[in-house]
Amino acid sequence: AQSVTQLDSQVPVFEEAPVELRCNYSSSVSVYLFWYVQYPNQGLQLLLKYLSGSTLVESINGFEAEFNKSQTSFHLRKPSVHISDTAEYFCAVSDRQGNTPLVFGKGTRLSVIA
């Protein structure tokens, strides 16, 4: 069984400042890792994913995450946030055995302050 811990439930940050949202996971098998973003009253959108290969993955809107196997972490970073980045961010894992359900963390609410 897998579990995901998002260490911060809320992260306030000033516009144009850097941000890191932390995610640690636990699993007895190899995993795929995902970050999803949820804007108010909307569904989840896939932000980025780690399936294999380079441990640093990037999204089209400036976010990046690095898979660290030894620390079982997949922290999300952005060097300069915008007001429009205000949303809930969810880290999720699944095992590598074909189509399997995602296990989500409880989410981190990022609030960008002007």
Next chain:
Amino acid sequence: NAGVMQNPRHLVRRRGQEARLRCSPMKGHSHVYWYRQLPEEGLKFMVYLQKENIIDESGMPKERFSAEFPKEGPSILRIQQVVRGDSAAYFCASSPDYNEQYFGPGTRLTVT
């Protein structure tokens, strides 16, 4: 290519009534997942279906909840005799043959 469709977006039911939530996966996707999101909680897996088959229902409550994904038409999540604790956002996701899930906008169920 239209995304995952869910309807209704908002559903209000009185205690004891039935709630029926519908999900149409993305074109070409044969895998459907249902998740429930309670306030201040992440999403919790409920059930995983392929056409006409339930693959994994380990997250589904044993009573009152059922799901189907018929050969034709959308996937349906049915909640019988709803109670206040069923109030939540219910999300459907679909995926192709590899494990990358795309989510619908959700159905927000309120039980009064």
